[in-house]
Amino acid sequence: MIKNLIIVALGGGIGSALRYLIQEVLHKQIENFEPYGTFVVNILGCLLLGLLAGFAEQEKLLTPSMNLLLISGFCGGFTTFSTFAFQSHNLFLANKPIQAILYIGLSITIGLIAAYLGYKLTKG
Numbered sequence: 001m002i003k004n005l006i007i008v009a010l011g012g013g014i015g016s017a018l019r020y021l022i023q024e025v026l027h028k029q030i031e032n033f034e035p036y037g038t039f040v041v042n043i044l045g046c047l048l049l050g051l052l053a054g055f056a057e058q059e060k061l062l063t064p065s066m067n068l069l070l071i072s073g074f075c076g077g078f079t080t081f082s083t084f085a086f087q088s089h090n091l092f093l094a095n096k097p098i099q100a101i102l103y104i105g106l107s108i109t110i111g112l113i114a115a116y117l118g119y120k121l122t123k124g
Helices: 002-029 036-057 064-078 081-093 097-121
Strands: none
Touching: 002 036, 002 064, 036 064, 036 081, 036 097, 081 097
């Protein structure tokens, strides 16, 4: 149990740090990029999770420890539903309901498509 917690924490720490780095780089490159840095990270995370899930099914390509490190840890730390929800809320508060609805709808739709495509890419 403790070993698994350490593995998940390690993956989560790396995923969170990478999310922060990507969001900061995008924010500096593109003015007023928030909340789209979160959008990019979450879509990439959905694609990666689909890929990892597909690989995990293939002849045990991922060990149980690698599953914990990459899927529960890294992808869990890399993606962020709470920030997505809070940024959506802030768009409504900023009187940008159309932008908020587009952000929510596109995040869910493209996220599902990315996860599906990631999974299908592993199936040849």
